[in-house]
Amino acid sequence: MKKTEEQKRQKEDARKRKQEERLQKHVVICPHCGEQTLDHMTECPHCGGALRPSGYSPMDEAKRKKIRRITYPVGIAVAIVIAVLIVVLR
Numbered sequence: 819m820k821k822t823e824e825q826k827r828q829k830e831d832a833r834k835r836k837q838e839e840r841l842q843k844h845v846v847i848c849p850h851c852g853e854q855t856l857d858h859m860t861e862c863p864h865c866g867g868a869l870r871p872s873g874y875s876p877m878d879e880a881k882r883k884k885i886r887r888i889t890y891p892v893g894i895a896v897a898i899v900i901a902v903l904i905v906v907l908r
Contacts, residue, residue, distance in 0.1 A: 846872070 844857045850867030857872045 845854050846857045846869075847853070848855050848862040848865065848867060848869065850862060851865035853862065853864040855862050855864070855869065858874075859869055860871060860874075861867070862869055
């Protein structure tokens, strides 16, 4: 029984180490305050300085407008179809 408790503890320790290693891959240093922060953050939690997440580039405004121009009518059409189906199937 003591052996299984020790095995459980070892597994838990190994899991925690792996989790810590994965987390460390995503830690970067804030250029404003020098504190550690995660690479996906847009604002430093320590000093509030603006950060640019790695692999992130803001969407072009023209592309954003084009997507809106397409998705709004499609969404409205889907809502109308659902409403009609609800009324017809009652």
